[in-house]
Amino acid sequence: MNRTRIYYVSQMIVGCGLALIAVSNIVSGDSDGFVLSISSALMIVGGIGILLGNGYHVLNGDTDRIDIGPVSFWLSIVGAVLILLAGVVSLAI
Numbered sequence: 001m002n003r004t005r006i007y008y009v010s011q012m013i014v015g016c017g018l019a020l021i022a023v024s025n026i027v028s029g030d031s032d033g034f035v036l037s038i039s040s041a042l043m044i045v046g047g048i049g050i051l052l053g054n055g056y057h058v059l060n061g062d063t064d065r066i067d068i069g070p071v072s073f074w075l076s077i078v079g080a081v082l083i084l085l086a087g088v089v090s091l092a093i
Contacts, residue, residue, distance in 0.1 A: 003068050003073050004066060004067070004068050005058060006073070006077070007068045007072070007073055007076050008054045008055075008057050008058045009054070009058060010076045010077050010079070010080035011050060011054040011076060011080070012050070012051050012054045012055055012058070013080040013081075013083070013084050014050060014076075014079060014080050014083050014084075015046075015047040015048065015049070015050030015051035015052075015054065016047065016051055016084065016087070017047070017080070017083035017084040017085075017086060017087035018043055018046060018047035018050065018083065018087070019043065019044050019047030019048055019051070019087075020047075020084075020087030020088065020090065020091055021043065021083075021086060021087050021090050022039075022040040022041070022043035022044045022047065023040075023044065023091070024087070024090040024091045024093075025039075025040045025043075025090075026040050027091075
């Protein structure tokens with residue numbers, strides 16, 4: 001098991017979940033004005049940035065440069081599962 005590759009993939013899932021939550025805010029139509037649209041747009045840009053940045057490392061094989069500790073590894077996986085679950089639930093509601 002390549003821990004760093006799994007770490008990067010879990011970070012990609014975090015970026016995807018962040019973008020899903022932002023899209024659900026825009027689709028839901030809860031218009032709190034200009035601030036909501038700016039924050040949702042920034043969340044989408046940030047989520048895509050996280051997704052692309054970590055995807056670049058996974059696809060280029062740059063995962064051997066760093067060593068991920070066990071706490072960071074498991075926190076990343078738990079965070080990825082929770083934010084993906086929140087993204088899916090926010091789209092379903």
